[in-house]
Every structure is written in structure tokens, then in C-alpha cells.
Amino acid sequence: MYPPQRKDFVSLTLGDQHSYTNGKHRRQSCWRKWKQLSRLQRSLVLFLLAFLFICGILSYPSLMEQWRGFSDRSVKEYWVDMDNRGLRPIPPGLVPKLPVVPVPEVIQDIPLEVLPELQRPSVPILPKPPAMRKPPSKRGPPALQKRGNVTDWQVKDKEEPVAKKDEEEGKEAKTVISWRGAMIEEEQGTELQPTAHGKEAETPADSEGATPKPVTVKNVDRVEAVREAFRHAWKGYKAFAWGHDELKPISKTHGEWFGLGLTLIDALDTMWILGLKDEFEEARKWVETELSFSKNVDVNLFESTIRILGGLLSTYNLTGDTLFLDKAKDIGSRLMPAFKTPSKIPFSDVNIGKGTAHPPRWTTDSTVAEVTSIQLEFRELSRLTHDPQYQTAVEEVTRQVHKLEGKHDGLVPMFINTNSGKFTRRGAFTLGARADSYYEYLLKQWLQGGKKETELLEDYIQAIEGVKKNLLRQTSLSKLTFIGELSNGRLSPKMDHLVCFLPGTLALGAHNGLPADHMDLALQLIETCHQMYVQMETGLSPEIAHFNLQYHNGRDIDVKPADRHNLLRPETVESLFYMYRFTKDSKYRDWGWDILQSFNKHTRVPSGGYTSIGNVRDPLNPAPRDKMESFFLGETLKYLFLLFSDDRELISLDKYVFNTEAHPLPIWPSTS
Ligand code: DMJ
Numbered sequence: 001m002y003p004p005q006r007k008d009f010v011s012l013t014l015g016d017q018h019s020y021t022n023g024k025h026r027r028q029s030c031w032r033k034w035k036q037l038s039r040l041q042r043s044l045v046l047f048l049l050a051f052l053f054i055c056g057i058l059s060y061p062s063l064m065e066q067w068r069g070f071s072d073r074s075v076k077e078y079w080v081d082m083d084n085r086g087l088r089p090i091p092p093g094l095v096p097k098l099p100v101v102p103v104p105e106v107i108q109d110i111p112l113e114v115l116p117e118l119q120r121p122s123v124p125i126l127p128k129p130p131a132m133r134k135p136p137s138k139r140g141p142p143a144l145q146k147r148g149n150v151t152d153w154q155v156k157d158k159e160e161p162v163a164k165k166d167e168e169e170g171k172e173a174k175t176v177i178s179w180r181g182a183m184i185e186e187e188q189g190t191e192l193q194p195t196a197h198g199k200e201a202e203t204p205a206d207s208e209g210a211t212p213k214p215v216t217v218k219n220v221d222r223v224e225a226v227r228e229a230f231r232h233a234w235k236g237y238k239a240f241a242w243g244h245d246e247l248k249p250i251s252k253t254h255g256e257w258f259g260l261g262l263t264l265i266d267a268l269d270t271m272w273i274l275g276l277k278d279e280f281e282e283a284r285k286w287v288e289t290e291l292s293f294s295k296n297v298d299v300n301l302f303e304s305t306i307r308i309l310g311g312l313l314s315t316y317n318l319t320g321d322t323l324f325l326d327k328a329k330d331i332g333s334r335l336m337p338a339f340k341t342p343s344k345i346p347f348s349d350v351n352i353g354k355g356t357a358h359p360p361r362w363t364t365d366s367t368v369a370e371v372t373s374i375q376l377e378f379r380e381l382s383r384l385t386h387d388p389q390y391q392t393a394v395e396e397v398t399r400q401v402h403k404l405e406g407k408h409d410g411l412v413p414m415f416i417n418t419n420s421g422k423f424t425r426r427g428a429f430t431l432g433a434r435a436d437s438y439y440e441y442l443l444k445q446w447l448q449g450g451k452k453e454t455e456l457l458e459d460y461i462q463a464i465e466g467v468k469k470n471l472l473r474q475t476s477l478s479k480l481t482f483i484g485e486l487s488n489g490r491l492s493p494k495m496d497h498l499v500c501f502l503p504g505t506l507a508l509g510a511h512n513g514l515p516a517d518h519m520d521l522a523l524q525l526i527e528t529c530h531q532m533y534v535q536m537e538t539g540l541s542p543e544i545a546h547f548n549l550q551y552h553n554g555r556d557i558d559v560k561p562a563d564r565h566n567l568l569r570p571e572t573v574e575s576l577f578y579m580y581r582f583t584k585d586s587k588y589r590d591w592g593w594d595i596l597q598s599f600n601k602h603t604r605v606p607s608g609g610y611t612s613i614g615n616v617r618d619p620l621n622p623a624p625r626d627k628m629e630s631f632f633l634g635e636t637l638k639y640l641f642l643l644f645s646d647d648r649e650l651i652s653l654d655k656y657v658f659n660t661e662a663h664p665l666p667i668w669p670s671t672s
Pocket of ligand 1: 437498569570571631635660661662
């Protein structure tokens with residue numbers, strides 16, 4: 001027997017020998033052919049058609065994409081062009097000529113990555129190990145957000161009760177826009193504010209051709225604008241975060257870090273200095289009746305020292321109100337367990353309720369800036385309480401760090417071990433995160449103590465020489481001076497916004513008799529910090545800037561996507577304040593005014609408060625992060641106010657040193 005005949009192939013004849021004369025005949029013929037097919041053949045045909053149909057559907061979007069890429073070239077070119085214009089390189093001649101601080105030759109130690117592609121030696125490029133990216137804010141919980149573009153600082157002098165005003169705002173707000181998950185009120189009453197240079201801040205109105213006339217803003221109005229900005233921020237804090245650590249202005253709630261009313265305490269002396277008596281009294285009442293440090297909570301030694309202890313001590317000094325000294329004593333003594341380590345280099349964290357301290361979970365290291373930037377506060381606490389234990393503890397840290405091996409021309413590494421008391425992870429040197437305020441406190445302790453502690457001064461001067469020798473560079477294009485970071489002998493041309501404290505500190509040193517070239521360097525660096533603002537589309541600086549040592553893209557400054565955020569930080573306005581006090585050059589006030597305008601335009605939340613933003617390069621979509629850091633009230637607005645104030649005796653720099661959170665502490669009388 002033969003098995004039934006089996007076809008090894010399927011024959012499909014789709015054409016016909018006959019030529020068809022009409023559609024009906026063709027349809028009938030197709031149908032007949034279809035009927036003649038076996039069931040298997042029909043199934044296969046149907047399967048094939050279904051398969052082709054699905055493939056067609058799946059490939060449609062990418063085909064469209066490609067098609068657009070080819071056909072919409074003009075749009076593409078437009079965006080490339082926009083991107084190229086992104087950083088707005090400064091036209092030659094706009095960067096003022098500054099006194100020249102010798103900057104070391106850069107060519108021999110430019111790292112490979114900054115050489116243009118074609119100039120690199122032809123060695124195989126090895127994959128780099130994954131980079132450890134610094135968190136956006138090393139000192140604080142993760143940052144959050146808001147939508148900007150509002151300039152509503154001209155509000156009535158007298159604040160109405162928050163609840164009532166909110167109700168009215170609620171009525172006014174026409175639309176609620178859902179924007180990347182955030183519900184945002186459409187902004188009302190946006191008013192153009194003149195920038196310092198007579199240009200109007202860009203708003204949608206500009207793009208429609210309504211260019212307003214330049215307006216000169218008097219200082220008295222600038223001072224008032226800062227008061228108004230503070231009131232606006234306070235309004236949000238009061239309504240949505242009263243007694244909590246931080247305002248989340250978009251979600252209209254609060255964030256907790258230590259649970260100690262951080263923003264309120266940080267802002268106390270600002271309210272006093274700005275003359276906001278009602279707000280101050282209300283906050284004082286909260287400190288008196290609500291603030292308790294008897295809490296089972298872990299706090300960071302450095303952060304609670306500079307913000308809480310510093311804020312309370314400063315407010316006591318300004319007001320003479322012993323409530324604040326008592327509270328300062330309370331928190332100060334609760335922080336002392338941090339110093340109980342084998343080396344006496346303090347742990348980073350303390351439980352102020354239990355009286356126990358510990359390092360971070362993953363290491364026994366502490367950060368160098370953190371253990372060396374608590375001295376002004378603890379020394380002052382000892383002076384006021386006549387209890388030497390605080391001063392003794394922090395000066396032991398200073399003593400050890402002074403004689404420690406592992407510095408590089410006076411520059412310190414970023415970590416120190418609490419067991420061994422030695423620097424760890426040596427080889428990386430920065431003036432930014434984790435080292436910054438070490439340098440600041442060398443000079444300021446020397447000033448605080450009446451210029452007697454020469455070892456502090458020596459360390460400071462040596463460190464500045466180390467900066468000049470190892471970290472100072474200039475961009476090729478506009479010769480902007482910046483301070484890079486050194487990592488195992490290689491310079492990385494990047495600078496944190498945090499480094500912008502340095503021009504002010506250098507100027508303070510020069511004012512107190514340190515070498516004149518410190519002032520020259522300050523003049524150059526403040527220009528660079530200013531450029532970090534004006535070269536961004538929002539007029540606000542990114543968290544980290546990368547500087548170009550080569551002419552490869554016609555820009556001085558590049559910003560990596562991960563570094564585009566702005567946390568409302570104070571360092572540049574802090575330095576502008578010092579520079580103005582010492583030079584009386586009104587351009588520094590103008591620059592500060594521009595920064596305030598940009599904050600108002602891009603970070604102000606209509607219902608109250610200001611927010612950090614995620615993208616300083618996109619004015620239309622600055623990516624609000626729903627968080628107002630306490631230092632915006634503690635530092636940024638305070639320095640802006642002092643910058644614009646004509647009263648030079650208001651916190652005279654010959655009588656006070658500011659701690660690193662902008663809390664002024666008195667320079668000790670010579671008898672202390
Ligand atoms: C503040 O807490 C202090 O100024 C600190 O020294 C650095 N970081 C923030 C502000 O940027």
C-alpha cells in the first residue's frame with residue numbers, strides 16, 4: 001500500500017492566464033480558486049495574511065518616525081539651532097577685564113576627556129567604570145519641586161490672613177494644569193519686573209512682541225522686594241508646613257527631615273534682620289511653646305549645628321532673648337554624644353532623644369567639611385554658657401585635622417575615619433561638596449577669635465595657595481576663571497555651585513589684611529559665578545557647571561543633564577553681598593537683583609513659597625521639584641536683603657562672622 005499522496009509544498013496560483021475584462025469576473029474567479037484550495041492551504045493563506053497585517057501595524061510608528069526625520073528637516077535644524085544657542089556664549093568683550101591672577105599652564109595636564117576627539121592619541125578607548133554620581137544635594141533629603149514663570153512680588157504691604165487669601169486665590173485661579181504629575185494653578189497677575197540691566201524679564205508677553213520699557217529700580221524697592229519675597233515664602237510655609245522642616249509648595253504640604261521645624265528656626269534671624277516683627281513674634285511663640293528636642297530622632301550633626309544651633313545662637317545675639325540661648329544649650333548638649341568616638345572625630349549622626357551617635361550605615365567615615373564646620377557654633381556656645389566642653393570638643397577636631405597627613409598643598413581630602421582619625425579615600429580634592437566649608441571656617445574661626453589663632457590662618461593661606469597651584473583654570477573662550485576638582489592627579493574642569501562661597505570668603509580675608517591677590521581671585525571668581533547664572537536660559541545657575549578648556553563647542557560652560565537643577569542655593573548671592581560691601585561696585589547689586597528676578601520668575605509658587613527646579617535650561621518647563629529648602633529663607637533671602645540694604649552697619653562685617661548657614665555670630669571682644 002502506498003500511503004496517501006502527500007504534497008510537500010503548497011502551490012498557490014494567484015495570477016490567471018486569462019486577462020480579465022471586468023471586476024465581477026475577477027471576483028468570481030478568485031472565489032472559485034479559493035474554494036478549490038484544501039483546508040490546509042486556506043489556513044496557511046489566512047495565517048500569512050494575518051502575519052503580514054500584524055507586522056504592518058508594529059512597524060508603522062518607527063516608519064513614521066523615520067519619515068518625519070527625513071521630511072521635517074527644517075524642524076530638526078531648528079531644534080539643533082536652539083540647542084546650540086542654549087548656553088548663550090558671551091560675546092567677546094562682555095566679560096570684563098579683571099586683575100590677573102596667574103593661572104597655571106593647563107596644557108600638560110589636561111585630561112584626555114577634554115581634548116577634542118581628533119587630537120586624542122590613538123589608543124584604544126577602554127570602557128570607563130560606572131561613575132559615582134553625587135546626589136543632587138549632599139546635605140539634605142532628596143530634593144523635591146514647582147512650576148515657575150510668575151513674578152507676583154508686588155503684593156499688598158499687609159498680608160491678609162492666609163486662609164482668606166488662599167480662598168480668594170482659589171477663586172481667581174482659572175485652570176488647574178496637571179503638569180508632570182503636579183497639579184498647578186495657572187498663574188495669575190504675572191507682572192514684568194525690570195532686570196538690573198534695563199532688559200525686561202522674558203515672559204510670554206515678550207514673545208508676542210510687547211517689549212516693556214526699561215525701568216530703573218531703586219535700592220529701597222529692591223529691599224522691599226526681598227521682604228515681599230520672604231513674606232510670600234513664609235505664607236506658604238505657614239499655610240502648609242507650619243512647625244515642620246520644609247515646605248512642599250506645590251503639593252501644599254510639608255517634608256520632614258529631623259522633625260524640628262528646621263525652616264522656622266533657620267529663618268528666625270532673617271525675620272529679625274528684615275524687620276518682619278509680626279512674623280518673628282509668631283515664630284518665637286512656636287519656639288517657646290512647641291519646640292522640643294526631647295525626641296527619639298536621628299539628626300545630622302553638621303546640619304543641625306549650622307541650621308539649628310547656629311540659628312538659635314544668632315537670634316539670641318541679635319535679640320538678647322534668653323529663650324533662644326536656652327534652646328541653643330539644649331540642642332548643643334544633645335549633640336555632644338557625636339564626639340564619643342575612638343578618635344574624637346565626631347560621628348555624622350546623633351539621636352538627640354537617646355543620646356547615642358553613629359556613623360552612616362555604610363561606613364565609619366565622616367565628611368571632612370562636616371566635622372570641621374561646626375566650630376564657630378560650639379565655640380560660641382561655650383563663650384555664652386561659660387561651659388568649655390563644647391569648645392574643647394570641636395577644637396580637638398581642628399587640632400587633629402591641622403596636623404593630619406594626606407593633605408595636598410593644604411587641600412584636604414573629603415573623608416575622615418572616626419576610628420583612626422585619618423583621612424580616607426585620599427586623592428580627590430575639591431572646593432565643593434564635602435570639603436567647601438573646611439576652608440571657610442579656617443578663616444572665620446581666626447576672625448571670630450580676634451585673629452589670634454595663627455595656625456588657622458596658616459592653614460587657610462596655605463590652602464588658597466594650594467587652590468591656585470592645583471585647581472585654578474580658565475576657559476579658552478572667555479577666560480573665565482574657575483576651580484576644578486583634582487582626582488588622582490587629573491583635573492576635572494567642573495565646579496559645584498557650592499564653590500561660589502569662595503569669592504566672598506577670599507574678599508573677607510583680603511579685607512582683613514590677607515594678600516591682595518586673594519581679592520584679585522575673588523573678583524575673577526565672582527564673575528564666573530555670575531556667568532553660571534546669566535548663561536542659563538532661566539537666569540539661574542545649575543548645581544554643577546562643566547567648563548571648557550578647549551574651543552571645541554564655542555561655549556564656556558556645559559551642563560550635564562543630571563546637574564541641571566537649582567535648589568535655591570545661596571552661595572553666589574552670599575559672595576555678591578561680600579563683594580558689594582568691600583568694593584561698593586553697584587554691578588554686584590544689579591547681578592543680585594537679576595537673580596532675585598529669576599527666582600521670582602521661575603521658582604515662585606502662586607499659593608505661597610518657592611521651589612527648587614530640575615532644569616535651569618528650560619524656562620518653559622523648569623521642572624519644579626516641590627521643595628523649598630530651609631536655606632532659602634535662612635541664607636539666600638538674607639544675603640539678598642543685606643546686599644541691597646544701604647545700612648552698612650546692619651550686621652557689620654567687622655563685628656560679625658556669618659556661619660556657613662548665614663547666621664551671624666559676634667566676633668569676640670578682645671577680653672573673651
Ligand atoms: C547650606 O546648608 C550651607 O550653606 C552649607 O554650607 C552648604 N549647603 C547649603 C546651601 O547651599
